[in-house]
Amino acid sequence: MSILYWLIIAVVFAVAFIGLVYPAIPSVIFIVAGFILYGFLFSFSPYSYLFWLVEAVFAAVxxxxxxxxxLLGVKRYGGSRAAIWGSTIGLLIGPFVIPVAGIILGPFIGAVCAEIFVHQKDMKSAVKVGLGSLIGFLTSVVAKSVIQLFMIGYFLWTVL
Structure with a gap:
């Protein structure tokens, strides 16, 4: 039975990684859900205050x-606050409008549209900001992947 329990926990953690590129899935909640599932299925005794404090710090990071x-991706390429908002909105809406490709195109299109319509920038400048947004998104996915791996690694180190 414990193999089945570990498989369930692993699936919950896998969903958290899907949330890295699909923002409708809150990654942190699924990671914490895996911790709580372990507690209910096995035991909460390995969890100390230090464990929850370390995991909370990881979540904040x-x-x-x-x-x-x-922010850095958009700002580095000359983008405005509107481009950041456009990128975020594009990231949330993109996957629903253009399945799969919307994950990449959404932030780019959102930032470009914001720069063109809000700040009346020319197409070349707006596309440059859109690329910055895309670079920021991809950098974010890599950084969050590493942090989530640390969260899960610390969990496994604590319980095993």
Missing amino acids: LFAADYVSN
Whole structure:
């Protein structure tokens, strides 16, 4: 039975990684759900205050990495606050409008549209900002993947 329990926990963690590129899935919630599932299926005894504190710090760093990566990507290429909002909206809406490709195209199109319609930038400048948004998104995915791996690694180190 414990193999089945571990498989369920692994699936919950896998869903958290899907959430890295599909923002409708809250990655942190699924990681914490895996911790809680372990507690219910096995035992909460391995979890100390230190465990929850370390995981909370990782979660805060995860949120910060997401925000900072997008911000730096857009700002580095001359984007405005509107481009950051456009990129975020594009990231949320893109996958629904253009399945699969919308994950990549959404932030790019959102940032470009924001720069053109809000700040009346020319197409070349707006596309440059859109590329910055895309670079920020991809950087964010890599950074968050590493942080989530640390969260799960610390969990496994704690319980095994």
